[in-house]
Amino acid sequence: MEKFTRLTTVAAPLPQENIDTDQIIPARFLKTIQRTGLGKHLFADQRYDEQGNEKPDFVLNKPAYRKAGILITLDNLGCGSSREHAPWALQDFGIRCVIAPSIADIFHSNCFKNGLLPIRLPLEICETLMDDARQGENARLTVDLEKQQIVRPDGETIPFDVDPFWRHNLLEGLDNISQTLLREGEIEQFEQRANRAWIPSTQGENS
Amino acid sequence: MHKPSSPRTLYDKIWDDHVVLTLEDGTCLLYIDRHLLHEVTSPQAFEGLRAAGRPVRRPGATFAVADHNVPTSDRSLPIEDQQSRLQIETLERNVEEFGVPYFPLLSRKQGIAHVVGPEQGISLPGMTIVCGDSHTSTHGALGSLAFGIGTSEVEHVLATQTLLQKRAKNMLVRVEGQIGPGVTAKDIMLAIIGRTGTAGGTGYVIEYAGSAVRALDMAGRMTLCNMSIEAGARAGMVAPDETTFAYVKGRSYAPKGEAFEQAVAYWQSLRSDDGAHYDKEVFLDAAEIKPSLTWGTSPEDVMSIDGRVPSPDEATDSARAERIRRTLSYMGLEAGQKLAGTPVDAVFIGSCTNSRIEDLRAAAAIVQNRKVVPSVRAMVVPGSGLVRQQAEAEGLDKIFRDAGFEWREAGCSMCLGMNPDKLETQQRCASTSNRNFEGRQGPQGRTHLCSPSMAAAAAVTGTLCDVRELMEGAR
Numbered sequence: 001m002e003k004f005t006r007l008t009t010v011a012a013p014l015p016q017e018n019i020d021t022d023q024i025i026p027a028r029f030l031k032t033i034q035r036t037g038l039g040k041h042l043f044a045d046q047r048y049d050e051q052g053n054e055k056p057d058f059v060l061n062k063p064a065y066r067k068a069g070i071l072i073t074l075d076n077l078g079c080g081s082s083r084e085h086a087p088w089a090l091q092d093f094g095i096r097c098v099i100a101p102s103i104a105d106i107f108h109s110n111c112f113k114n115g116l117l118p119i120r121l122p123l124e125i126c127e128t129l130m131d132d133a134r135q136g137e138n139a140r141l142t143v144d145l146e147k148q149q150i151v152r153p154d155g156e157t158i159p160f161d162v163d164p165f166w167r168h169n170l171l172e173g174l175d176n177i178s179q180t181l182l183r184e185g186e187i188e189q190f191e192q193r194a195n196r197a198w199i200p201s202t203q204g205e206n207s
Numbered sequence: 208m209h210k211p212s213s214p215r216t217l218y219d220k221i222w223d224d225h226v227v228l229t230l231e232d233g234t235c236l237l238y239i240d241r242h243l244l245h246e247v248t249s250p251q252a253f254e255g256l257r258a259a260g261r262p263v264r265r266p267g268a269t270f271a272v273a274d275h276n277v278p279t280s281d282r283s284l285p286i287e288d289q290q291s292r293l294q295i296e297t298l299e300r301n302v303e304e305f306g307v308p309y310f311p312l313l314s315r316k317q318g319i320a321h322v323v324g325p326e327q328g329i330s331l332p333g334m335t336i337v338c339g340d341s342h343t344s345t346h347g348a349l350g351s352l353a354f355g356i357g358t359s360e361v362e363h364v365l366a367t368q369t370l371l372q373k374r375a376k377n378m379l380v381r382v383e384g385q386i387g388p389g390v391t392a393k394d395i396m397l398a399i400i401g402r403t404g405t406a407g408g409t410g411y412v413i414e415y416a417g418s419a420v421r422a423l424d425m426a427g428r429m430t431l432c433n434m435s436i437e438a439g440a441r442a443g444m445v446a447p448d449e450t451t452f453a454y455v456k457g458r459s460y461a462p463k464g465e466a467f468e469q470a471v472a473y474w475q476s477l478r479s480d481d482g483a484h485y486d487k488e489v490f491l492d493a494a495e496i497k498p499s500l501t502w503g504t505s506p507e508d509v510m511s512i513d514g515r516v517p518s519p520d521e522a523t524d525s526a527r528a529e530r531i532r533r534t535l536s537y538m539g540l541e542a543g544q545k546l547a548g549t550p551v552d553a554v555f556i557g558s559c560t561n562s563r564i565e566d567l568r569a570a571a572a573i574v575q576n577r578k579v580v581p582s583v584r585a586m587v588v589p590g591s592g593l594v595r596q597q598a599e600a601e602g603l604d605k606i607f608r609d610a611g612f613e614w615r616e617a618g619c620s621m622c623l624g625m626n627p628d629k630l631e632t633q634q635r636c637a638s639t640s641n642r643n644f645e646g647r648q649g650p651q652g653r654t655h656l657c658s659p660s661m662a663a664a665a666a667v668t669g670t671l672c673d674v675r676e677l678m679e680g681a682r
Contacts, residue, residue, distance in 0.1 A: 016404060017530065022644045026311075027585045027623040031276060031290035033250035033297050035358075045646045047275050051363075072473035074526070076406040079439065080642060081623075082341040084357035085250065102406055105441045106341055106355055163373070165234045177259070180367045183236060184229060187369060191237050198462050198470040199240055201267035202308045202329055205459040 002115035003173035007096050008142040009069030011133035012059045019073055020080035021107060025089045027081075038085055058094070064136035070143065072130050073100045075123070087114045097143050099150075101126050102146025112166040115173070117145060119160045129158075145171060186200030214614040216377045217446050218412045221352040221477065225328070225335045227369055237372045241346075242364045243320045244271040244307065246298040247625070249338030252470065253301040253360035263305040264368045267552035270329050271309040271552060273303045274319045276625040277300040279588050279615035280312055291626065305365075308544035318591025318617040321345040321559035325429065326591055328458025332474040342559045342641065344435040348428035350447030351454070352412070355436065376441065376486040378411040383420040389675040391569065392427030393561060393639070393658035395419065396421050396434045398491060398500040401509030406427050408440030411487060415445050419493035425454040426565035433560045434641050437506040441468035446478040501643045502546060502655040503534040508643070510546070511672045512661070518542035537645055538653050539633060546671045553636040554585040554666040555648070556612075558622035558660055561639035562590030564597050564660040573663035573677055579611035580669030586613040586628070588620040610667065624649045637665035 017037040028164035029041040036147050047058050054061045060068065071090065077100035078086060087110045090098070096116055101123040103111075121129075132153055145167060150158045156166050170175065215223070239317050256263070263269060276291040277553070278284075286292040302309040305477040310316045313505030316323065324330035330346040336353035337343060338595065339361045346353035360370055382397055407649035413435050420428065428445045445451075452471055455461050462470050497511035510516065516535065516542075519542060522528035535542060556562070556570050567589065579585045587607050595617060598604055604614045620627040622640035630636055630652030639662050643654035655671060664674040 082355035110357035203267045
């Protein structure tokens with residue numbers, strides 16, 4: 001996984017509630033067997049018209065935000081489908097951090113697994129940051145995971161909470177699977193427990 | 208986190224029984240008993256295993272079936288959409304290479320993972336069950352802890368049979384009393400989501416309880432748990448009882464004989480203790496719930512069929528007013544209008560929410576001796592080949608076909624429009640599925656979520672309508 005330490009970039013404001021993962025990437029673009037190249041489908045229904053032309057009003061189509069690295073939204077970001085294609089599409093577009101007053105659970109965890117930092121902050125603070133973001137290219141935000149703070153364009157710092165487990169993983173760019181496999185002995189012991197004897201195998205019907 | 212003596216919830220008990228180890232910060236390594244795979248969210252996970260030279264740790268705890276983008280037309284023909292075909296062929300190659308059990312497309316046992324799992328007894332009470340799909344919460348109806356995961360987690364489970372997880376909070380949703388005629392599990396769940404909102408369950412696992420939940424059959428309980436994610440909760444569950452045990456007994460992959468008795472003895476301990484703590488409680492009176500449907504583009508946009516859609520003028524703040532305005536415009540509705548009488552272009556009966564035999568029976572009861580209005584495209588997509596077969600044995604297919612419904616093969620179909628079953632621009636659909644998001648059933652499509660009988664009523668009247676008006680003695 002790609003490390004996340006400190007990021008200074010333009011933030012794109014998208015003041016909508018309940019942005020579901022179908023909005024982030026519609027189902028018709030999930031017919032891929034790869035993780036890469038999904039950035040062009042990010043927010044496809046909001047970003048393009050029926051002929052596939054960019055809608056100039058959509059934030060990510062505006063010149064100032066075409067290279068945005070942060071996305072700021074309103075409540076319940078990433079609700080709905082568990083598709084990891086959503087963080088893959090954000091990541092492929094160049095977004096490394098999402099900020100919202102609330103973020104749906106599965107999307108939240110999918111972000112961490114892809115080196116994309118999800119930050120939950122109170123609505124008022126999100127609105128302040130969104131106002132900063134509205135200033136476009138001249139107003140860069142810095143997200144510092146080490147110090148757990150966001151630095152506004154005027155230098156003011158805003159602290160944020162992050163799960164210590166995922167903070168460590170992001171800072172180090174750790175591969176969870178390798179780490180878990182170090183605990184294989186404990187997993188095997190668990191599987192031998194007597195109270196698990198009733199659990200059948202899926203390899204063949206029981207008679 | 209819990210002293211052994213303190214009262215625990217159903218969720219706490221299943222969680223505690225699956226913790227392999229706890230890290231310093233409270234993150235747990237949770238053992239996974241069942242892992243269901245489908246073609247859309249697994250290819251990248253298998254690719255990861257291959258790149259690292261890792262095997263599937265326990266193929267005997269894993270099961271695969273293609274459902275999301277399978278065609279629901281004639282299965283003997285090749286799949287026309289090349290990308291869909293590649294995804295399904297990739298799944299077939301992966302299950303072969305990694306030794307994962309699989310129901311092929313031409314098997315009668317193929318179907319939607321969340322219908323197939325319980326139907327086959329692959330999903331059982333007391334288990335931890337995951338799948339790369341948010342509606343995995345469905346299996347919680349059996350009294351299991353079941354939740355959706357992303358593809359990275361799919362790979363983690365394939366490689367280690369575990370997941371890194373933090374314990375969620377407990378929410379109790381209690382529904383007491385008796386539901387009226389024409390009211391179903393779907394209406395109960397829509398009412399619940401209308402109350403909690405789509406983010407109300409974020410961070411929680413929901414336990415559904417109360418006499419109205421106890422009275423539901425397993426299909427109804429699955430409908431409830433299925434849409435837990437629409438309330439924001441990753442998992443929903445119902446404590447296993449005699450209804451559950453009778454449902455599980457004799458299923459192909461369920462334990463048999465002595466092992467079944469041993470299992471039941473354990474399952475009987477899986478109920479919340481008296482005095483167990485819930486971080487949030489919601490209460491609903493079943494008698495107050497009416498046949499319901501959604502008017503907007505979020506599952507929380509719920510109203511009863513005799514109500515009126517909201518107006519931006521009623522909104523308490525400007526953001527809310529703006530959202531109502533935008534939603535009404537997308538849905539092609541006027542502020543304050545009734546939904547009853549609004550013409551529909553399509554009716555979809557299917558999806559992991561409502562495609563079981565009980566759902567098809569309820570819909571057929573309304574359709575019998577009636578015709579689909581000619582301007583409406585109506586389809587029934589059974590949840591599995593076995594549901595389809597059972598419906599045909601009962602003559603339900605004939606009722607649907609004679610009325611003018613398309614009778615299709617099993618799959619996710621128009622719930623998410625990945626296969627050719629899609630709404631056209633601005634078409635209005637009465638749908639038994641779970642999400643009414645913008646573009647979900649096809650770009651610019653307009654979805655009204657409702658029960659199978661309400662969808663059937665829309666097909667035969669050509670408009671959204673109160674199913675009770677078509678039911679003898681219901682009013």
